[in-house]
Amino acid sequence: MLTTATGNKAVAAAAKEARPGVVAAYPITPQTEIVEQLANYVADGSLDADYIPVESEHSAMAACIGASAAGVRTFTATSSHGLLYMHEMLHWAAGARTPVVMANVNRALGPGWNTWAEHTDAFSQRDTGWLQVFVSTVQEAYDATLMAFRIAEDERVILPVMVNLDGFSLSHITQSLETVEVGDFIPQFHLSHAIDTEHPRGYGTMTGPDIYYRFRWDIERSMRASREVIAETEAEFARRFGRVYGPVEEYRSEDADVVIVALGTLGKEAEVAVDSLRDDGVKAGSMRLRWFRPFPRLDLSGREVVVIDRDYSFGFGGVIAQSIRATTRAEPCSVIAGLGGQEVTYDDIARFVREREAGKETWFGVSD
Amino acid sequence: MFEIRIHSRGGQGGVTAAKLIAQAAFHDGKCATAFPFYGAERRGAPVVSFVRISDEPIKVYSQVRNPDMVVVLDASVMDATDVFAGLKEGGAVVINTTEPPSIKGHPVHAVDLTGIALRVNLVVAGSPILNTPVLGSLARIGLISKDAALKAIAETFADPRNVEAAKTAYEETKQ
Amino acid sequence: MNPLPSEEYVHKCTTACAGCTSSLSLRYVLKAAGPDTVLVVPACCTAVLQGVYPATAMNVTVYNIAFAAAAATAAGMAAAFRRQGRSTNVICYAGDGGTVDIGIQALSGALERSTDFLYICYDNEAYGNTGMQRSGSTPIGAVTTTTPAGKIDQKKDIDRIVAAHNIPYMATASAAYPQDLYAKVKKALSIPGPKFIHLLSPCPPGWRYSAERSVEVGKLAVKTGLWVLYEREHGQLKINPVSKTAMKRPVPIEDYLSVQGRFRGISKEAERALKASMEQQHRRLLAEEAGAC
Numbered sequence: 124m125l126t127t128a129t130g131n132k133a134v135a136a137a138a139k140e141a142r143p144g145v146v147a148a149y150p151i152t153p154q155t156e157i158v159e160q161l162a163n164y165v166a167d168g169s170l171d172a173d174y175i176p177v178e179s180e181h182s183a184m185a186a187c188i189g190a191s192a193a194g195v196r197t198f199t200a201t202s203s204h205g206l207l208y209m210h211e212m213l214h215w216a217a218g219a220r221t222p223v224v225m226a227n228v229n230r231a232l233g234p235g236w237n238t239w240a241e242h243t244d245a246f247s248q249r250d251t252g253w254l255q256v257f258v259s260t261v262q263e264a265y266d267a268t269l270m271a272f273r274i275a276e277d278e279r280v281i282l283p284v285m286v287n288l289d290g291f292s293l294s295h296i297t298q299s300l301e302t303v304e305v306g307d308f309i310p311q312f313h314l315s316h317a318i319d320t321e322h323p324r325g326y327g328t329m330t331g332p333d334i335y336y337r338f339r340w341d342i343e344r345s346m347r348a349s350r351e352v353i354a355e356t357e358a359e360f361a362r363r364f365g366r367v368y369g370p371v372e373e374y375r376s377e378d379a380d381v382v383i384v385a386l387g388t389l390g391k392e393a394e395v396a397v398d399s400l401r402d403d404g405v406k407a408g409s410m411r412l413r414w415f416r417p418f419p420r421l422d423l424s425g426r427e428v429v430v431i432d433r434d435y436s437f438g439f440g441g442v443i444a445q446s447i448r449a450t451t452r453a454e455p456c457s458v459i460a461g462l463g464g465q466e467v468t469y470d471d472i473a474r475f476v477r478e479r480e481a482g483k484e485t486w487f488g489v490s491d
Numbered sequence: 492m493f494e495i496r497i498h499s500r501g502g503q504g505g506v507t508a509a510k511l512i513a514q515a516a517f518h519d520g521k522c523a524t525a526f527p528f529y530g531a532e533r534r535g536a537p538v539v540s541f542v543r544i545s546d547e548p549i550k551v552y553s554q555v556r557n558p559d560m561v562v563v564l565d566a567s568v569m570d571a572t573d574v575f576a577g578l579k580e581g582g583a584v585v586i587n588t589t590e591p592p593s594i595k596g597h598p599v600h601a602v603d604l605t606g607i608a609l610r611v612n613l614v615v616a617g618s619p620i621l622n623t624p625v626l627g628s629l630a631r632i633g634l635i636s637k638d639a640a641l642k643a644i645a646e647t648f649a650d651p652r653n654v655e656a657a658k659t660a661y662e663e664t665k666q
Numbered sequence: 667m668n669p670l671p672s673e674e675y676v677h678k679c680t681t682a683c684a685g686c687t688s689s690l691s692l693r694y695v696l697k698a699a700g701p702d703t704v705l706v707v708p709a710c711c712t713a714v715l716q717g718v719y720p721a722t723a724m725n726v727t728v729y730n731i732a733f734a735a736a737a738a739t740a741a742g743m744a745a746a747f748r749r750q751g752r753s754t755n756v757i758c759y760a761g762d763g764g765t766v767d768i769g770i771q772a773l774s775g776a777l778e779r780s781t782d783f784l785y786i787c788y789d790n791e792a793y794g795n796t797g798m799q800r801s802g803s804t805p806i807g808a809v810t811t812t813t814p815a816g817k818i819d820q821k822k823d824i825d826r827i828v829a830a831h832n833i834p835y836m837a838t839a840s841a842a843y844p845q846d847l848y849a850k851v852k853k854a855l856s857i858p859g860p861k862f863i864h865l866l867s868p869c870p871p872g873w874r875y876s877a878e879r880s881v882e883v884g885k886l887a888v889k890t891g892l893w894v895l896y897e898r899e900h901g902q903l904k905i906n907p908v909s910k911t912a913m914k915r916p917v918p919i920e921d922y923l924s925v926q927g928r929f930r931g932i933s934k935e936a937e938r939a940l941k942a943s944m945e946q947q948h949r950r951l952l953a954e955e956a957g958a959c
Contacts, residue, residue, distance in 0.1 A: 181771075291526070292552045295529065468551075
């Protein structure tokens with residue numbers, strides 16, 4: 124069905140379509156609309172789920188872990204400080220191999236209080252063992268949420284998945300949305316190690332140095348296998364529903380001399396900058412990273428690269444710029460822009476490209 | 492791409508107006524996006540929201556800087572805000588007022604949305620609702636079709652007075 | 667006296683300390699609960715005494731979880747079981763640190779939301795797993811590794827906090843009174859909704875007495891009146907006869923304090939405060955039972 128929706132409403136609609144049995148919910152701006160909408164679905168009977176209005180995000184993730192371990196599909200949503208408050212349980216969810224799906228509406232961190240978009244919240248969770256995808260349109264928020272369940276629950280993965288969307292600029296924007304009937308695209312929830320009291324087991328028992336590392340390696344093995352599962356899932360999604368996704372969305376990058384790398388809504392706005400640069404004779408292209416974990420393999424050989432980081436790792440640099448440096452031979456020009464919702468236009472992005480300098484880091488708007 | 496900026500006060504429904512316009516444009520077969528600029532959310536504070544309408548998918552997320560049209564739901568915000576900032580040459584202005592101002596170089600469409608809302612008793616919590624009648628005005632000046640405007644309103648609000656108010660505004664808006 | 671069921675769900679190969687009453691209590695709890703049970707265990711002694719992977723001393727499902735997360739995990743689990751039509755008992759088995767300190771938020775939330783589970787706090791009045799640091803549940807005057815001169819603050823009254831949630835069933839118990847403990851767990855599990863049982867768990871290394879005296883120390887706690895056995899079912903308080911007797915003809919609290927190294931050198935002020943809070947609790951409970959409040 125073709126309709127219009129905000130990013131938040133699209134995520135809630137996709138979560139409903141996936142039929143979770145337990146939804147844990149705690150409000151935080153700018154995510155709240157997702158859990159409100161799910162409450163409405165449960166209240167009007169269109170979603171048959173236990174809605175647990177927990178008292179904190181830490182408990183939201185704990186409840187999802189408990190429910191998932193008991194053999195039920197789970198969903199929750201959070202943002203910013205809520206995500207940070209969950210941090211311990213994010214590690215636990217991955218380590219316990221509970222395929223929880225969560226939407227994270229990317230938002231800056233205090234102090235000072237700031238409810239606008241930034242990616243530092245999600246990147247702070249990069250080592251938790253969660254798969255992370257970043258979306259750039261309302262439609263993609265919907266599609267990625269649906270696919271997240273199938274990927275997380277695949278036998279080769281069994282890891283939690285976080286769907287990231289920019290606070291306000293995507294969570295609150297109204298765009299067109301085509302919803303689907305998911306059918307068996309998302310199979311019945313099945314967790315082979317779910318609790319079965321007829322065959323009692325100890326979960327998370329004390330584990331010594333002689334074996335602990337094997338469980339860690341097992342997470343990494345699944346993370347590696349997830350690349351294939353993601354590719355298969357995206358191909359199947361395209362086959363069934365007609366929309367094509369990959370680890371990276373490339374735009375006019377094939378013959379580009381300079382490539383803009385960005386995520387989320389800035390990655391879309393970059394495409395407008397590419398068009399205007401091309402009009403001026405600059406052979407620009409863009410690569411919008413969709414997946415952050417597992418991190419995509421980019422082919423940037425022979426191209427100059429401008430990375431826009433809507434985040435920062437103090438004492439080191441932009442997280443994406445670091446990652447590009449670590450995984451390719453590129454020496455990117457690093458631009459730190461859009462922190463705390465800082466307005467960044469396509470004209471600004473075009474200027475980043477025109478004024479690029481390999482290896483240099485620039486903070487947009489900072490002159491000292 | 493056609494860009495619109497809407498000025499209102501918190502609680503008057505400017506954000507919903509933007510959504511409804513995008514919905515109507517969508518029913519007209521266009522691509523559209525609508526989004527607010529969120530400051531600290533509080534009732535009565537000036538609020539800005541944006542709509543973009545295009546035949547092509549819209550990739551721009553940054554704020555509208557040079558609108559093709561400005562919609563002012565509450566003329567009193569003009570004391571605090573330069574509502575014409577960046578307005579394109581010849582760009583239209585739609586104002587909820589009984590005293591249409593004259594703005595050099597810009598067509599002004601004045602309509603008494605507050606009066607219309609009061610007349611059809613479209614009042615919630617003591618405030619007249621402006622965001623549905625304004626769609627009637629925008630349909631009248633050709634931004635969206637009348638059918639699409641009424642459809643967007645009807646699918647969003649069950650109360651038929653919203654559609655009634657939009658129809659009235661359609662009749663009373665000067666082209 | 668009815669014999670307890672002979673089934674054992676805690677095998678003799680635990681890695682608990684000698685004289686551990688937490689593991690002893692757990693033995694009785696599981697006899698009452700039976701095999702269709704999930705024990706949700708946050709960081710605490712019980713996380714350790716199960717044994718080391720791949721071995722386990724436990725013959726029921728145990729779900730270990732982060733320190734602050736037991737009650738919330740149980741909430742998710744209980745919801746999942748019930749919607750699958752499974753009546754599996756979900757029992758949190760948590761120490762005092764995981765209950766009155768770091769876990770109190772999740773506990774309060776789960777109680778308020780009518781979660782169908784039983785939360786058992788086994789209270790050894792300190793962070794035992796990390797070597798006896800003070801907790802909110804440590805009594806005034808007790809020496810711990812972080813209160814070398816004796817604790818100056820009063821023990822947090824978690825039972826009154828729990829009672830304020832108006833849950834259908836709550837009780838106190840002790841491994842020194844196994845029949846009573848067994849019966850209370852049985853009753854708790856027969857009632858839908860949130861239930862809470864608070865166990866006093868004497869701890870030989872932490873309280874500094876010799877391991878064979880654990881049951882004796884547990885009984886002394888009750889007979890001095892410092893630990894009152896009762897249950898509150900749908901708001902109706904019932905004090906155990908043994909505690910009624912203790913309130914009328916208490917064993918001197920010095921008898922309880924003097925057998926424990928942690929109270930050696932307790933100040934007169936601390937002892938007075940301990941006694942005063944005990945007496946206040948007795949008055950409050952007696953008044954409640956008599957319907958005076």
